Amino acid sequence: MPKPRTVPRLAAAAALALGIGAGAANPAHAGGTLTLAQVRDPGSWDPIATFLIAWGELATNVFDGLTQRGPDLKLKPGLAESWDVAEDGKRIRFHLRHNVTFQNGEPFDAEAVKFTFTRLLGPEGAKGPQQSNYTAISSVEVIDPYTVDLILKEPDPVLLTKLAGYGGVIVPPKYVQQVGSEEFAKHPIGTGPFKVTDYQPKVSVTMQPFAGGWAGSPKLDQVVYRFIVEPDTQVAELQAGRIDIAADVPISALAVIKKDPKLRIDSVTGPTVTELRFNITKGAAANEDARRAIVMAVDRDAIIKSILQGEAKPVASYQGELSLGYDANLKPLPFDLAGARALLKKAGVAPGAPVEIDFPGNNATFREVAQAVAGYLTAAGLQPSVKPFEQNVYTNDIIPNGKTGELYQFGWGGWTFDYDNTAYLLYHSGEHWNPYVKDKQLDAMLEHQRTDINPPERKAELQAIAKYIADHVLDMPLYNQNTIYGVNRRVQNFVPPPDNRFRLTDVTVQ
Amino acid sequence: MLGYLIRRIALAAFVVLVVTLLVAWAVRLSGDPAVMLAQGSTVTEKDLANIREALGLNRPFYVQYLSFLGGIVTGHMGRSFMGGTSVALLIGHALPLTLELAFVSLAMSLVFSIPLGVHAAVHRGRGADQLIRVVSLIGLSFPNFWLALMLVLVFAIELGWLPPSGAAGGSGLVLPAATLAIILTATNVRLVRSAMLDTLGAQYVMVARSKGLRENVVLYKHALRNGAIPLITFIGLQFGGLIGGVVVVERVFNWPGMGNLAFDAVSTRDYPVLQASVTILAVMIVAVNLIVDLTYAALDPRISVAA
Amino acid sequence: MRPWLRRLRGTEFVAGLVLTALMVIPVLLSDLIFPGRGEAMDLAARLSPPLQTLAHPLGTDPIGRDVLARVIIGGQVSLTVGVLSVLGAVIVGTFAGLLAGYYRGVWDMVLMRIADVQLALPFILIALTFAAILGADMWKLILFMAIAQWVQYARVMRGTVLSLREREYVQSARAYGLRDYGILLRHVLPNAIGPVIVLVTLNVANNILLESSLTFLGLGIDPLTPSWGGMLADGRGYLQSAWWVGVFPGLAITLTVLGLNLLGDWLRDVLDPTSQVRG
Secondary structure, eight states: OOOHHHHHHHHHHHHHHHHOOOOOOOOOOOTTEEEEEEEOOOOOOOOGGGGOHHHHHHHTOOOOEEEEOOOOOOOOESSSSEEEEESSEEEEEEOSSSSBTTSSSSBHHHHHHHHHHHHSSSSSHHHHSSSGGGEEEEEEEEEEEEEEEEEEOOOTTTTHHHTTTTSSSSOOHHHHHHHHHHHHSSSSOOOOEEEEEEETTEEEEEEEOOOOOOTOEEEEEEEEEOOOHHHHHHHHHHHHSOOOEEEOGGGGGGHHHHOOOEEEEEEEEEEEEEEEEEOOTGGGGGGGHHHHHHHHHHHHHHHHHHTTTTTTEESSSSTTTTTTTTTTTOOOOOOHHHHHHHHHHHHHTTTEEEEEEEETTTTTTHHHHHHHHHHHHTTTTTEEEEEEEOOHHIIIOOOOOOOOSSSSEEEOOOTTTTTHHHHHHHHHHOTTTTTSSOOOOHHHHHHHHTTOOHHHHHHHHHHHHHHHHHHOEEEEEEEEEEEEEEEEETEEEEOOOOOOOOOTOOOOOO | HHHHHHHHHHHHHHHHHHHHHHHHHHHHHHHHHHHOOOOOOOOOOOHHHHHHHHHTSSSOHHHHHHHHHHHHHHHOOOOOOOOOOOOHHHHHHHHHHHHHHHHHHHHHHHHHHHHHHHHHHTTTHHHHHHHHHHHHHHHHHHHHHHHHHHHHIIIIISSOOOOOOOOGGGGGHHHHHHHHHHHHOOOHHHHHHHHHHHTSSSSHHHHHHTOOHHIIIIIIIIIHHHHHHHHHHHHHHHEEEEEEHHHHHHHHOOOOSSSHHHHHHHHTTHHHHHHHHHHHHHHHHHHHHHHHHHHHHHOOHHHHHHO | OOOHHGGGSHHHHHHHHHHHHHHHHHHHTHHOOTTTTTOOGGGGTTTTTSSSSSSTTTTTTTTBBHHHHHHHHHHHHHHHHHHHHHHHHHHHHHHHHHHHHHHHHHHHHHHHHHHHHHHSSOHHHHHHHHHHHHHHHHHHHHHHHHHHHHHHHHHHHHHHHHHHHHHHHHHHHTTTTOHHHHIIIIIIHHHHHHHHHHHHHHHHHHHHHHHHHHTTOOSOOTTTTTOHHHHHHHHGGGTTTOOOHHHHHHHHHHHHHHHHHHHHHHHHHHHOEEEEOOO
């Protein structure tokens, strides 16, 4: 990194401070440079070494998997043009794309696939968190340079989805062996449309198009991701015209961006469902009727309409419309304050019973939602309190160790878009994210669907699970929030991705 | 004097050692970085165990602490938990930026507070003095992040003169430095004023005046210069506080300095980065305090006896 | 007229007193003025601007609560945090400083080393780490600020005691066989109280700001209980679209803190012996 030259900057700062200097002009964008704000620096680029969402968001540009998910999140061919799954589901044969090269000129072939998975499943992969996602794979067999078989220990219904990202992306064997994992983590090489040309930790990463990419060369000259943690700072940068796309725009900034003639809002249904989960072992929440009453007391539609300004959809379970297991017939409990009061009385909950709502304090939007929920619970005669926690303590300690209040915020973005992933981890006894629910019947349902490789049957099973959970009011489903982008109008052909993974091949800037 | 010097340096080293121990201990109370790293949706206890093993977190505390201390001494401060970037590299990027911010804000503040403080002292008790003191206090009466947000709103968004965040290009420095400078000016005006009051009545000032020197020459060349020593030591102390206190301002302006680095490290439980950056900050504060004390001691021999 | 009395007419004193009174008196009476404590929520009337209706002269916040009521009620938390944290620090700091200064030796050594260590710690980072561990409510904020600041008072006390203990009247009191605590209480404490009062005023102001900073960084008090810091955090995202949500609590902080700072500054001027000589 070129060292910042201090002297001219001091001079500039002093001149401006004294009011001598002219206003500093915003740096003009070069011909086709797209600048995006990204919350966190992924730190390492090595696919097997990371679990970070930030990695997934950035590395989509650099790496490809055998399969791929488009902006609509449907599975489609990636580095494999097609695949066949054997009858017993224990062997998947991939027919690889021809004439693909890595960004350093290394050819992509079956050996690269074998190397990738051997590395992932071997001692190198054991050091990282990705390996256990792919333990269903027992071995990789090269049939010919463009045909490769994944041999599985047991059928894994979400494996094909998992091959599209994270540990499943294909890495260049010669390069990795030559420079070593440590260097690879800093200077990644993949088959993707963009090549990392400059990386300044905690500041920015610059990418340039890879002309030899199999999916055609991107139209942009350059892409710069700047790491900006505070969402409000991202919005300010967007307004100042210094970034073109701000991800994670806070709801409170919607009005400002909509009003600005240079900017627009692009929003799309997101993968994250936010709910208030019940601590079914505590206070009023231990009683199923009381839980139902608490849900009925809260006008979730009004919250969506006013606080979230319509940028969310009501949900009845922990999944959005795109998820396998979604059931359009499962409706949220209706808002009914009088009914809630009556039900609370029936459940024997005394007026003024305490209900504590926990949430991570850095979530500005939920801070408002939590207060609104508390307002409704007050109206129902309860005594709510709202408790913000530091994010890390919240997710590391308060939730997994079962230290929450009666209600606690829990957002869940199942990146596989399969309810199995969500439901098992959130409701099966003994799971990390399930401190409270211990239900033998539910456990059995969750276990059974995992062995089912017939998608329609499995879908029905997943829907039954969602209904069971809703019937026992294990949570207060709130909403599936849109992913909202603030975009400069000079950006063309931008398809807002639900999951912050930008596909920039067709994007241009004016 | 040499004995005093050695004793003070030993004490400073001891303080830094206690700070490192405190920080290493406190950060480990605050949660498991493995869970932080495994923020994906399919984490299992086995993953967590793997991560802990890879990060060396399954070793006993004293082993982890000693290896951290060793790293500080040898300069090999380990790797960030967040992706394995070298801690030395991260600090190498961040430290100059924080120092730059601190120096520039201090300089900006002095540009305003010296003439204002001198003016206030000369017109002690009169309208100008009161006005300067009251107005400069306003700067100290804002929450610092609030002041920062207001400056962004006016100068970056409404007027579009300056970038709202980032360290790229010289203009990015102006708003964060101005935020800190406004807060510092409230204190510095008072320091300059009282230093001037101490010297204005002194004999050499009278002499200079009686020689018929121009008033500005008297004020700045004679009075201020002689009042400068306590001033400089106070500013030295302030500098230490400034370095520790830039966290919020760096945050709002996305200034990639030590404050932001350490704040991120707190929120991601990045032990190596947090330990190293707090230690570096503490060493700097202790060093500045030490220099201030030694300057005092050199100027006033009674101090070394008293301490 | 005695010099300190003459100073009462100074701009700083008058402005400080007026501002402080203006902010503190409504807060003290807030439960009488707003018995509903500004808790009533109305999502349909969220973010309505000031001066539109009599019910909400300063407008409403993002969940439709009255900004005026919340600003006034919110002062309770901010002032409680400011005052109690300083009170705690004063009590502990004074006691420790007196002991260390009077007895010297080990007490002094330990105190000064603790002071050195605390001075070397970047406060906000430590605050964040500990608030993360302990969780944050009002009492923990108070406790934490007190722990962070007692050293200041201890240092001031110690300094005063050191300068006094060799003075004639203290020596003679000792010669007359007065007990240690009697000497400390009757002779030392009154002499040290001036600088402590100055520090108290400035630190109450400082801690009101600190409460808002910690809340801004995502920690702090139950958002249902209005506090100035919490309201600033609520209003941050709305600065451009609904300025009143954040600007009024910000104004309340600034005016209160300015009032206290002016009083503190004035007190420093009055109580500082060097300035009295020339006054």
